[in-house]
Structure formats: structure tokens, C-alpha cells
Amino acid sequence: MDQDTLKARVAQAALEYVPAHGILGVGTGSTVNHFIAALAQAAIPLQGAVSSSEASTALLRQAGIAVLEASAVERLQCYIDGADEIDPQGCMIKGGGAALTREKIVADLAERFICIADASKQVPVLGRFPLPVEVVPMASTQLARRFAALGGQASLRLRADGQPLVTDNGMHILDVRGLQIHQPLALEQEISAWPGVVTVGIFARHKASICLLGAADGVQTLRFD
Numbered sequence: 245m246d247q248d249t250l251k252a253r254v255a256q257a258a259l260e261y262v263p264a265h266g267i268l269g270v271g272t273g274s275t276v277n278h279f280i281a282a283l284a285q286a287a288i289p290l291q292g293a294v295s296s297s298e299a300s301t302a303l304l305r306q307a308g309i310a311v312l313e314a315s316a317v318e319r320l321q322c323y324i325d326g327a328d329e330i331d332p333q334g335c336m337i338k339g340g341g342a343a344l345t346r347e348k349i350v351a352d353l354a355e356r357f358i359c360i361a362d363a364s365k366q367v368p369v370l371g372r373f374p375l376p377v378e379v380v381p382m383a384s385t386q387l388a389r390r391f392a393a394l395g396g397q398a399s400l401r402l403r404a405d406g407q408p409l410v411t412d413n414g415m416h417i418l419d420v421r422g423l424q425i426h427q428p429l430a431l432e433q434e435i436s437a438w439p440g441v442v443t444v445g446i447f448a449r450h451k452a453s454i455c456l457l458g459a460a461d462g463v464q465t466l467r468f469d
């Protein structure tokens with residue numbers, strides 16, 4: 245069974261967590277794209293959604309779902325999003341789709357983070373996937389030196405035309421290879437404090453409450469809260 249089919253499977257399973265008549269936090273990425281399609285088909289009545297990217301906002305609107313500003317919402321029952329890696333404690337690496345800052349903002353509004361992922365995302369220790377870090381462009385070179393001091397190799401994420409990728413927030417992304425993240429919370433706090441870092445793609449303070457993990461033999465539910 246291919247990865248895309250597994251993503252569609254967990255997306256379907258996540259419908260169970262959608263708060264009928266409520267407001268839903270919606271993440272970004274290929275798994276979430278399947279989820280938005282499933283949501284549109286299920287036609288669950290919603291007040292609306294808070295979205296974590298321009299891409300998801302466009303898909304939600306196409307599906308006829310109202311998109312609300314994060315500033316208009318005090319609390320969300322749940323936030324549904326994918327991950328690039330998830331460890332045995334529910335800590336994640338996110339940001340492969342460059343949406344990590346808004347994802348962390350929306351996750352912070354939510355009581356529960358429901359992670360939807362195919363089984364290939366499960367790792368014993370975070371760090372095989374290059375760690376995305378959204379940075380203020382003028383700080384990227386000095387931040388790359390800081391990552392080198394930690395044993396990581398940071399590279400600026402480029403678009404297909406060779407120009408730096410610019411996020412929805414007008415920032416750049418460093419992808420840091422070579423880190424073995426044994427203490428995700430401590431490293432998240434440390435990197436978050438460096439001048440020029442907008443958001444680090446370690447989600448330990450906002451780890452998954454539940455992960456729906458898609459494998460060939462079905463969807464496994466992992467609980468972390």
C-alpha cells in the first residue's frame with residue numbers, strides 16, 4: 245500500500261475528532277489535504293476553521309468551509325495536522341511544508357493536537373528528517389554557525405528556481421541535518437531563544453495528544469495525554 249493511500253486512510257479516521265458545530269484548527273501538508281477533502285465529503289456542520297497556511301485556507305474555502313482569523317478565536321477543541329516525524333512521546337518535527345510558524349500558533353489555541361501520519365513518520369529519536377527552522381533572513385548565516393556548533397549542518401531552503409523559499413510570513417527556512425534530538429523540549433526552548441529564530445520545527449511543548457498512524461493493516465491510535 246503506498247504512502248498516499250495511508251495518508252488518505254488516517255485523514256478519514258480523523259473525521260471522528262471533528263467537533264460538530266464547533267471551530268476546528270486545520271494544519272498544512274499532503275495528509276491534511278486528504279483530510280480537507282474527507283471533511284468536505286463528510287459535510288460535518290462547522291462554524292468554521294482556523295487555518296495554518298494560505299494553501300489550507302484556499303482548500304477549505306473551496307470546500308465551502310468558513311475560515312476564521314486566529315485572533316477571533318479564544319480556544320479550539322482540537323487541531324488536526326500532519327508531521328514529518330513523531331517520537332515515542334508524541335514530540336514531532338514539523339515544517340516540511342514551510343508552515344511551522346502558523347501551525348504552532350494554531351496548535352497553541354487548541355486543547356488537543358491530533359496528529360495524522362503514515363507509519364513511516366514514526367521514529368525512535370527525532371532528527372533523521374532535517375529540522376526546519378523559520379528565520380528572519382538577515383540572521384540566517386549567523387544561525388547556521390550556531391547550528392554547526394551543535395553538530396548540525398544548516399542549509400537555506402530554496403525554491404525550484406534556485407531562489408530562497410519565502411514563507412507565508414515573509415521569512416526564510418533553514419533545514420538542519422545531522423541532529424539527534426534526544427531532548428526535544430530542551431532543544432526547542434534553546435533554539436527558540438536565539439535572536440533571528442521565528443519558529444523551530446520541534447513540537448515538544450505542543451506535542452501530539454493523539455496520533456492516528458496509518459499502516460497497511462489499519463489505523464493505530466497512539467495516545468500521549
Ligand SMILES: O=C[C@H](O)[C@H](O)[C@H](O)COP(=O)(O)O
Nearest residue numbers: 273274275326339340341343
Ligand atoms: O509545514 C508543513 C507541516 O508541518 C506538515 O504538517 C508536515 O510537513 C507533514 O506534511 P505531509 O502531510 O505532507 O507529510
